[in-house]
Amino acid sequence: MVSISFGFGFDDLNDDYKLVRVTDVKSFNQILPKHVVYREVMVYSLNQSTWKLAERVKDPIDSLMVTQNGALIKNHLLHWLFSDSDHCRIGCFDTRSDKWVRDVPLMQLMAACKRSLGVINGCLCLSTTTTSSGILWMLKDYEAKESWIKLFHVTPLLSSHSFQFTQPFFCFPRESKYEVLLANVDRDGLFWFDIGQPYGRIKSVKRIPAFVGGCLFTESLVQIRGGRHIT
Template sequence: MLGTATKLRSPMPYSWDIVGYANGLFCVLNYVEGGIALWNPSIQKLKKIPDSNGQPPPLELDYGFGYDSTNDDLKVVQIVELANEEDIVVSHQVSVYSLKANSWKRIQDIPSSSYGFSVGFCDIVLLNGALGWLMCDELLDPQCIIVTLDLASEKYRVFPIPVDRVDIEDRYKPDLKILGDYLCICLNFRSRRDVWIMKEYGETESWSLLYSIDKQPNVYGKPLAFSKNGEMVLLEILGNGYSRLSWYDLEKKSVKQVEISGLRNFLTTICWGICWGSLCLLDGDC
């Protein structure tokens, strides 16, 4: 069953987006000016994070957010892409912000096996204490890899996606998600969109096709969560000028729209997120 939906006031007086969620907190990004902050929607408290190295962040970057249970710390990861004169990505510099220390530090760059691959096609997700993201190379035959960073050890892993190639579209690119306790990847093909889950984390042989949906023009369903019985998947349906929630029945292969009291059926300026309430005061002691 779907829980209660809550409409919350924007935490900042400018345009923002959700970077990630952990332990009742959202990491939010001002995509106009580049600033980031931690936000507790349960108590409406905001903590702005200082710029790394005291300098405004560069334009070509991505952020991830997660909880390091080994050190009982919340961390923000910043990835900066560097390209050569031919506009080919040659390296990815990574910095980590610690809420407990309230400071940034540079760590090892993403492994050189990511040469030519670019971040920025999808969200950076958190599972089993590690952040994971999709990196794609669309210059020739589109290929993608998954990179993970363990927040405690600060070590990387690189492994393949379950198919050899994907279709790269301007509007709906490959997407990495967390569905239940599984790493989940949404892949595009000419006539359909496939959703795979990794049943054993880090074991590429455990990729399993969850469902496949025929493409509809300008419409895309992003998986958010399983129902309690695991028989349905909650989807965020994106189309031309609207966003809504629907249930997808895995057995019947049917879609049913979710009605939310107090919200219009079709919304153009809404971010969907799933979180648990927290009383964390964002003082480094959560």
């Protein structure tokens, strides 16, 4: 069994765009089905047009939680969730040095919940969700554990709208400061949740194909070398 996740960042020290691939190869042993045999981190450099091995670790103590691609902060810091039987952590990979740096401080979390990382307004965000409700946390100060704040809480009232809050999409529309785009993965849909209303007004996104996954991007006037403009 293999778990793979990607992250894209910019190395401003070397003026280089980099694609990072984190791979966990897990055991097929039924006694230890989640045991990671080894973890491999590969980095692709756009300047050099080559892949290089950044890390290969045998029997890491935790496992990569593949909920989405790496969450990017400050253009060069990519983040992934890792967990073992006792705790969860946020690992940070620096595309400047092509190395893991110190973990991001994390608050105490519920044991039985799904977790997913994202970014809103340049701040790292973490969702903790169950089948009926969810909380979106934001790290206001990147260096301080105490700066995690509860951005909003999606209540069980969502069940009356036939939605299950399974994964955030971490996106605010340009015309609103209160609506956030959420992914209803189990039912193949996207919807807006209004954090400015007492019970969260829900508005489905119409005329889209079946939703499987997605990622956010930042528009730029600078074209990536070797890329082509898409209209």
